[in-house]
Amino acid sequence: MIGPSWLVEDMLRVEGLMLETAGASTNPLVGEAASHLLKAGGKRLRPALVMIASRAGRPGARESDLAAAAIELVHVATLYHDDVIDETDTRRGAPTVHSKWGLEVAVLSGDYLFAQGCLLGATAGGEVSTILSRAIAEVCEGQIVETTALGDARRPPEEYMSTIERKTAALFAAGCELGAATSGASGERRRSLVTYGRRLGLAFQIVDDLLDLVGDPELTGKVPGTDLREGVFTLPVLLAGRREPALLERLDAGERDLDTLLPLVVSGGGIEEATERARTLATGAVEALEGLPDEDWTEALRSIPQGVLAQL
Amino acid sequence: MIGPSWLVEDMLRVEGLMLETAGASTNPLVGEAASHLLKAGGKRLRPALVMIASRAGRPGARESDLAAAAIELVHVATLYHDDVIDETDTRRGAPTVHSKWGLEVAVLSGDYLFAQGCLLGATAGGEVSTILSRAIAEVCEGQIVETTALGDARRPPEEYMSTIERKTAALFAAGCELGAATSGASGERRRSLVTYGRRLGLAFQIVDDLLDLVGDPELTGKVPGTDLREGVFTLPVLLAGRREPALLERLDAGERDLDTLLPLVVSGGGIEEATERARTLATGAVEALEGLPDEDWTEALRSIPQGVLAQL
Numbered sequence: 001m002i003g004p005s006w007l008v009e010d011m012l013r014v015e016g017l018m019l020e021t022a023g024a025s026t027n028p029l030v031g032e033a034a035s036h037l038l039k040a041g042g043k044r045l046r047p048a049l050v051m052i053a054s055r056a057g058r059p060g061a062r063e064s065d066l067a068a069a070a071i072e073l074v075h076v077a078t079l080y081h082d083d084v085i086d087e088t089d090t091r092r093g094a095p096t097v098h099s100k101w102g103l104e105v106a107v108l109s110g111d112y113l114f115a116q117g118c119l120l121g122a123t124a125g126g127e128v129s130t131i132l133s134r135a136i137a138e139v140c141e142g143q144i145v146e147t148t149a150l151g152d153a154r155r156p157p158e159e160y161m162s163t164i165e166r167k168t169a170a171l172f173a174a175g176c177e178l179g180a181a182t183s184g185a186s187g188e189r190r191r192s193l194v195t196y197g198r199r200l201g202l203a204f205q206i207v208d209d210l211l212d213l214v215g216d217p218e219l220t221g222k223v224p225g226t227d228l229r230e231g232v233f234t235l236p237v238l239l240a241g242r243r244e245p246a247l248l249e250r251l252d253a254g255e256r257d258l259d260t261l262l263p264l265v266v267s268g269g270g271i272e273e274a275t276e277r278a279r280t281l282a283t284g285a286v287e288a289l290e291g292l293p294d295e296d297w298t299e300a301l302r303s304i305p306q307g308v309l310a311q312l
Numbered sequence: 313m314i315g316p317s318w319l320v321e322d323m324l325r326v327e328g329l330m331l332e333t334a335g336a337s338t339n340p341l342v343g344e345a346a347s348h349l350l351k352a353g354g355k356r357l358r359p360a361l362v363m364i365a366s367r368a369g370r371p372g373a374r375e376s377d378l379a380a381a382a383i384e385l386v387h388v389a390t391l392y393h394d395d396v397i398d399e400t401d402t403r404r405g406a407p408t409v410h411s412k413w414g415l416e417v418a419v420l421s422g423d424y425l426f427a428q429g430c431l432l433g434a435t436a437g438g439e440v441s442t443i444l445s446r447a448i449a450e451v452c453e454g455q456i457v458e459t460t461a462l463g464d465a466r467r468p469p470e471e472y473m474s475t476i477e478r479k480t481a482a483l484f485a486a487g488c489e490l491g492a493a494t495s496g497a498s499g500e501r502r503r504s505l506v507t508y509g510r511r512l513g514l515a516f517q518i519v520d521d522l523l524d525l526v527g528d529p530e531l532t533g534k535v536p537g538t539d540l541r542e543g544v545f546t547l548p549v550l551l552a553g554r555r556e557p558a559l560l561e562r563l564d565a566g567e568r569d570l571d572t573l574l575p576l577v578v579s580g581g582g583i584e585e586a587t588e589r590a591r592t593l594a595t596g597a598v599e600a601l602e603g604l605p606d607e608d609w610t611e612a613l614r615s616i617p618q619g620v621l622a623q624l
Contacts, residue, residue, distance in 0.1 A: 027456065027457050029460055030457070077423075081419050081423060085416045085419055085420075103396075104459050105456060107393050107397055107419065108393070108397075108455050108456045109452070109456060111389075111426070111448070111452045112456070114448070115426075115445045115446075115449035116449055118430050118441065118445035118448070119442065119445040119446055119449060121434075121445075122433075122434075122442040122445055123442065129434035129441040130431065130434040132434075133427045133434055136426070136430070137424055137431060140342075140420050140423045140427060141337050141424060143420050144339065144342045144420045144421060145341070145342070147416050147417060
């Protein structure tokens with residue numbers, strides 16, 4: 001992520017704190033397994049939101065660094081468990097913990113990262129632990145609700161929206177809230193940032209789901225059509241299904257092949273309409289910042305939704 | 313658990329708080345899955361330690377109730393994940409979440425319980441979140457270290473001890489510390505209680521491992537010899553292996569049958585010596601209480617190690 005020079009410095013400190021915390025165990029396997037995915041890199045979007053949002057108050061508090069490192073550790077923990085559930089072999093170009101050390105180590109080192117993330121949150125004090133654990137609970141809820149929708153091509157798009165609000169947007173909103181809370185920003189600024197984070201998170205997930213259908217695997221690093229194969233019908237599919245009965249017929253018949261289904265998702269307007277929704281949400285995220293001063297940190301926040309859309 | 317009447321009342325409040333927190337989701341599946349094992353009952357040993365230890369300071373603080381409920385939710389979360397790892401079908405006489413709803417819901421509802429436990433801890437404030445998350449990290453570390461010892465019949469018994477200190481005793485010690493911390497007990501009392509908890513936890517795990525070899529399945533509700541079959545060689549086996557070469561030969565040859573191996577564990581003195589260690593630790597736990605006043609709560613604490621040993 002390119003941004004103001006203070007952000008580069010902030011993120012270097014947070015990176016150090018994350019690696020130190022994930023690698024803190026005296027046992028080499030625990031340290032290696034818990035640091036594995038962090039060392040493979042990543043966009044660090046959630047901790048960046050904490051650090052940028054902390055400019056809404058008095059920046060530079062140690063609590064903001066701790067909260068930023070904590071939220072990424074927790075996010076990585078959820079990825080460890082996702083990879084166990086989906087039996088994913090590679091992520092961020094590296095073998096997953098699950099494929100390298102097996103299910104047991106993947107489940108337990110995910111739990112370890114949760115605990116270490118919560119420990120950082122507790123060290124930060126104030127509201128950090130509350131904001132963080134509430135967001136984790138929401139993420140888990142969203143993920144569990146998603147399992148109940150597997151294979152349901154007639155799920156109302158609004159149900160999809162409320163699921164991704166918990167599964168994904170809750171942690172984006174929490175990142176913004178943590179920045180505001182640890183810097184002592186005003187209630188008004190905090191509310192604007194939380195709204196921004198929530199809308200950004202929704203746009204991010206819709207784009208992520210679109211990329212699974214139409215993304216370039218060279219750029220995404222993911223195998224296209226994974227959601228369809230797993231019976232996870234995302235917004236473009238749900239929207240298209242309402243206009244293209246042939247799509248529903250094929251899905252009901254158990255068809256899961258991307259090449260066969262994608263033309264029907266396109267002809268049903270699913271790609272177009274989902275893209276439009278992501279764009280509206282990204283615009284809405286920027287609009288949520290309107291009451292905030294025009295400074296380099298608000299500029300940095302405005303650039304993130306643009307970057308998310310630019311992947312399409 | 314039978315004890316002073318205040319303990320019965322305390323535990324009823326804590327039980328209500330746990331069920332309310334585990335069942336807080338608006339989604340029925342999340343609520344049902346997260347409450348499932350709690351509703352099957354259990355000894356509630358860890359929250360009882362919190363409530364009894366809170367008598368070392370000013371009892372009756374809401375923080376103690378919150379911490380007690382939090383530690384049991386976290387403990388239950390680790391059981392959800394244990395059942396995923398071991399593919400256990402029943403626990404406490406009920407089907408496991410894993411067998412009832414599958415791996416995905418078991419992993420995620422375990423995570424949800426972790427988060428809800430941490431949220432209760434954060435609500436309690438003070439040191440609760442720190443004590444709790446540090447203990448969870450220790451438990452996970454101990455469990456990961458244990459995986460590296462699978463199938464190693466020559467593991468030094470001291471390594472076994474240091475593993476169960478993290479895997480099991482850390483949460484017992486944390487329970488005692490939470491009771492002391494939330495009631496504002498003196499530093500001296502707190503240290504005594506933590507030592508008590510750690511020794512009790514060690515004794516508890518040794519007894520649990522002995523019961524896997526010599527317990528009555530009617531009473532334990534578990535299938536005997538499970539550890540052996542999974543290649544987990546516990547204290548009695550490790551101790552016997554040092555005196556009975558025939559045991560090591562059989563284990564090296566891949567023998568995992570309890571009926572074949574138990575006579576060798578017995579002839580090697582493993583059952584006797586491990587029982588002796590558990591007894592010494594239980595006595596040591598009671599000794600740790602010596603500086604504390606002779607009241608009904610210290611009496612309740614003294615009775616717990618006796619109860620643990622009485623299972624043998």
